[in-house]
Amino acid sequence: MSTDVLMIEGVTRRFGAVVANNQVSLRVRAGEVVGLLGHNGAGKTTLVSQVVGLLRPDAGAIRVGDVDAVADPAGARRRVALQAQAQAPINGLTPRTAIELAGRIRGLSPRRARAAAEELAAELDILPWFDQKALPEGGGLSGGVRRLTSFAMTVVAPTPLVVLDEPTNDIDASRRRRLWDAVRRIGDEGAGVLLVTHNVVEAERVVDELVVLDRGTVVAAGSPASLRGSHDTDLRLELQLHPDGADPSDPLDAVPVPITRRVRTGRRVLLTVPAAQAAPAVAWATDLRERGSLDGYSLTPATLEDAYLAVTTSESADEAESSDAPATEEASRA
Numbered sequence: 001m002s003t004d005v006l007m008i009e010g011v012t013r014r015f016g017a018v019v020a021n022n023q024v025s026l027r028v029r030a031g032e033v034v035g036l037l038g039h040n041g042a043g044k045t046t047l048v049s050q051v052v053g054l055l056r057p058d059a060g061a062i063r064v065g066d067v068d069a070v071a072d073p074a075g076a077r078r079r080v081a082l083q084a085q086a087q088a089p090i091n092g093l094t095p096r097t098a099i100e101l102a103g104r105i106r107g108l109s110p111r112r113a114r115a116a117a118e119e120l121a122a123e124l125d126i127l128p129w130f131d132q133k134a135l136p137e138g139g140g141l142s143g144g145v146r147r148l149t150s151f152a153m154t155v156v157a158p159t160p161l162v163v164l165d166e167p168t169n170d171i172d173a174s175r176r177r178r179l180w181d182a183v184r185r186i187g188d189e190g191a192g193v194l195l196v197t198h199n200v201v202e203a204e205r206v207v208d209e210l211v212v213l214d215r216g217t218v219v220a221a222g223s224p225a226s227l228r229g230s231h232d233t234d235l236r237l238e239l240q241l242h243p244d245g246a247d248p249s250d251p252l253d254a255v256p257v258p259i260t261r262r263v264r265t266g267r268r269v270l271l272t273v274p275a276a277q278a279a280p281a282v283a284w285a286t287d288l289r290e291r292g293s294l295d296g297y298s299l300t301p302a303t304l305e306d307a308y309l310a311v312t313t314s315e316s317a318d319e320a321e322s323s324d325a326p327a328t329e330e331a332s333r334a
């Protein structure tokens, strides 16, 4: 028997002229955490909506376990726990009640639901607000505590497939770390997890596989190590520009070492440099900083984020709307 808890094959979905998903294929096996990465509007939520039966694909197949999710969306839905991108409607409830209720709806006994809610609240560090009511218009509980409560509601009972759509939005750094650890634990306990996120750097710690969507199409897929792959011998030289934004690496000819990639986000410029060029690159950046042409710089190994930028950044980066997406990118000069 296949251990696939989710199999997506050749899924295409259009909205008028927009091809939101174009021949997308991916699979999630039991015990595996698969990250789905992509810029704003890449088609991630459209894909998730089809997995849970909220949208029908124009073409392609989706199976959740042994169920054909296109023919039997209700049957598929019973095998999926979804944390949607929108906050769960919990006004009038405390996190304790909301998580227990979700557990009861998913078939836990009252005793087991109570115990599971308390364990999750401790794991996610939300006990200080556990008995505090969510009030209308965002009152009573912060956005981060609401998001963590939604996550706990999603994972309170075992489900073959867990789909998390941007679960870390609004959450502070220390609780994000707890949430990532909980995601990994849920996979290790046997669920398949499809994790939609913008957070490439943090997701790398917990995912087994990554699928990168760019304008509806899968442009890369594989383990974090294999995606970093060819970039292992590259270094990242990050320049911090002055507030006036003057960029000493523009034009690229001004840089005395070969640059394989240049991406600018605000006052940050990421230059990908071959490892063999580390010494002249540092000498150049040090000189610029001493002359006051830079606020600072750092030289580090290339990361998964660099690999991600390499596959998603087009020469006309006009879709780059998100704050963590590149603003501009220049072509290579290897």
Ligand SMILES: Nc1ncnc2c1ncn2[C@@H]1O[C@H](COP(=O)(O)OP(=O)(O)OP(=O)(O)O)[C@@H](O)[C@H]1O
Pocket: 015, 018, 019, 020, 038, 039, 040, 041, 042, 043, 044, 045, 046, 047
């Ligand atoms: N109901 C809809 N009607 C028309 N166009 C839509 C609809 N839903 C999504 N789209 C379009 O489909 C494309 C993919 O959108 P989608 O929300 O799936 O992207 P996303 O990767 O989830 O983005 P984000 O990271 O911003 O949530 C976008 O161009 C979007 O404008």
